Amino acid sequence: MSGKITGEEALKNLVEGNLRFAYDHSLYPRNWGMKRQKLFKGQTPFAVIVGCSDSRVCPEIIFDANLGDLFVIRTAGHVMDGSVLGSMQFAVKHLKVPLIVVLGHSGCGAVEAAINRAKEVQSLKKLIKSIHHSIKSYLREKRPDMDQVIEEHTKHDAEDLKKRWSFFLPYIQRGDLRVIAAHYEMSTGLVKFFDHKKQRHELPEGEREQVCGI
Numbered sequence: 001m002s003g004k005i006t007g008e009e010a011l012k013n014l015v016e017g018n019l020r021f022a023y024d025h026s027l028y029p030r031n032w033g034m035k036r037q038k039l040f041k042g043q044t045p046f047a048v049i050v051g052c053s054d055s056r057v058c059p060e061i062i063f064d065a066n067l068g069d070l071f072v073i074r075t076a077g078h079v080m081d082g083s084v085l086g087s088m089q090f091a092v093k094h095l096k097v098p099l100i101v102v103l104g105h106s107g108c109g110a111v112e113a114a115i116n117r118a119k120e121v122q123s124l125k126k127l128i129k130s131i132h133h134s135i136k137s138y139l140r141e142k143r144p145d146m147d148q149v150i151e152e153h154t155k156h157d158a159e160d161l162k163k164r165w166s167f168f169l170p171y172i173q174r175g176d177l178r179v180i181a182a183h184y185e186m187s188t189g190l191v192k193f194f195d196h197k198k199q200r201h202e203l204p205e206g207e208r209e210q211v212c213g214i
């Protein structure tokens with residue numbers, strides 16, 4: 001992937017952007033006009049964010065990203081249906097995006113509805129059924145811990161991308177793609193990346209400054 005950034009570098013961008021957002025040091029929106037001109041001929045986003053449609057969880061804002069940075073796919077409860085998978089495949093194959101983040105969040109209404117088995121109209125039933133796939137083990141529990149259920153749902157979706165959908169495997173094996181689950185905590189504005197060693201917001205103050213100037 002000469003000249004392109006790696007999955008690890010892309011992840012670093014997200015971690016730092018999220019820190020800027022959480023500590024009210026966002027850089028964007030700024031200079032939209034200039035950026036629009038630069039993007040006129042094409043896009044090279046550095047990450048795919050598969051997230052929830054929840055109005056409070058806008059990837060571009062919570063990762064303090066610019067126009068053209070993120071390829072975003074949002075559905076209620078980030079379900080993995082054909083269109084979502086197809087969109088991800090497009091981003092990986094044609095835009096050569098090196099990182100997919102499955103982004104869950106605290107207080108997710110879609111996952112809550114799935115746990116409560118809401119009697120809903122047909123289209124919503126489909127959505128709930130697909131969330132049920134990833135939280136099966138919790139459906140028998142009387143009062144499951146919602147935070148745990150939401151995290152399980154997010155992690156399961158990311159694991160499925162790595163193991164169940166063979167399309168992504170060769171990219172992962174070649175080191176051209178990284179898939180990671182993450183959780184956005186609404187009360188703090190911070191995103192926790194699962195199976196990522198360096199949770200930068202957990203670093204001591206001095207080191208945090210070095211990482212992202214906050």
Ligand SMILES: [Zn+2]
Binds near residue numbers: 052053107111
């Ligand atoms: Zn949600």
Ligand SMILES: [Zn+2]
Binds near residue numbers: 133134156160164
């Ligand atoms: Zn699965």
